[in-house]
Amino acid sequence: MRTLRDDSTPTMLEAAAQITRGQLTASQLTQNCLDRIERYDGPLHSFITVTAERALERARKADRELREGHYRGLLHGIPYAVKDVYQAAGLATTGGSRAFLQNIAEEDATCVTRLDAAGAVLLGKLATHELTYGGVDTALPWLPACNPWNRARDPGGSSSGAGVAVAAGFCLAALGTDTGGSIRVPAALCGVVGLKPTYARVSRHGVMLNSFTLDHCGPMTWTVADCAAVLQTIAGYDEKDPGSGTAPVPDFSAALSRGVKGMHIGVVTSFWQRDLPAEKAVTDAMATALDALRSLGASLSEAELAPLAQYANPKVTIQLPEIFSIYGEDARLHPELFGPKFRNRIAPGGKVSAVDYLRAQRRRLELIEQMKEAMARVDVLVTAGTYPARSLVEVATESQLNKVEITVPFSVTGFPALSLCIGFTPDGLPLAMQIIGRPFEEATILRVAHAYESATTWRDRRPQLYDR
Secondary structure, three states: OOOEEOOOOOOOHHHHHHHOOOOOHHHHHHHHHHHHHHHHHOOOOOOEEHHHHHHHHHHHHHHHHHHHOOOOOOOOEEEEEEEEEEEOOEEEOOOHHHHOOOOOOOOHHHHHHHHHHHOOEEEEEEEHHHHHHOOOOOOOOOOOOOOOOOEEEEEOOHHHHHHHHHHOOOOOOOEEEEEOOOOOHHHHHHHEEEOOOOOOOOOOOOOOOOOOOOOOOEEEEEHHHHHHHHHHEEEEOOOOOOOOOOOOOOOOOOOHOOOOOOEEEEOOOHHHHHHHHOOOOHHHHHHHHHHHHHHHOOEEEEEEOHHHHHHHHHHHHHHHHHHHHHHHHHHHHOOHHHHHHHHHHHHHHOOOOOHHHHEEEEEEEEHHHHHHHHHOOOEEEEOOOOOOOOOOHHHHHHOOOOOOOHHHHHHHHOOOOOEEEEEEEOOOOOOEEEEEEOOOHHHHHHHHHHHHHHHOOOOHHOEEEOOO
């Protein structure tokens, strides 16, 4: 069994700097990523589709453009991958479901179009829970993705492949989707940075939806600065998405180096101490992370939000009928094309009454207003991220989704939220913190996250990879 302990994998911005200085070509970088995928992804299952020839052709084009002086920006020549719910013209968009094996996209998703225009290199499509809702299911055409820190552990979902691929250095950036935590959960469990932007900040055109009300698209990267650069490229109004917002797009990287001195941070301790009591490794890591923010000059105070359960109930009542309206009839007529977990999970969506759905939407608006009030007195909120990765076998046996999750409040309200690594358990599993901002203030979140990341050493540690 060959192993790799590779702490030298470049970050996206490090690679970009090497490319612009002529120390590295896009073709070399892309081939390096493809070689890592071929050698180490076999037991991790992060990719559903690898488009090696297409990627190398795109990388060669980037090299020609760079030689000719046509520089497209920081993402020029950078290899990335997308969760297999994003359309890429000519490729299947399966959503991790047998039902969509022949679903060949005729056009790119808007996010893919924008990354292509920036000169980025698409490596392929990443694993996802079936249609972002089926959970870990061994009855699908692909084996479940495994956590690179410990292959017996769950990498989180539903953007499971994205978390694994970024942590393992198979790609320098990835795109995921988040309905109740599907970017932030795998980011936490795989030890990477995952940002769920404000609802309507990033176009969802060309993306297979779970819930029109709650779905978000966003980046997953190794560092906060990389995350800011990807968000810069994909953010902004899109007339093709009816839910797209018109808020101006700021320079997300401009304030990264300003630090947190003088900032006021609200700490939602009730989430991990009372509503969903966490294990000692989590509470200790959060205490240390909060001390780090204080030492950097931020002032911290307790912030109170509604209990987690009050977000979970409207989330489920909204999400279930929305996803059932998309896939419910097909699952009824052709059950053999869908995994049993997915079919069973969406089935209650056909029984949610219009009255209950509208009540849940009204409650969601009340929770949004409450969160606005809580954030009027602080620059950002912080709380714990998803708790350490559990056994993959254990997670695979679960038939129903856990209704109470620490990521859900910010999906229900649509507020931007970022997950980043704040340490490891004694047995080497990543721990995470969430940073939450006011609507369309992702730049503030990124500033706080970058200050913390720069003051700690967690980005120096990569998972050990095995080739079988």
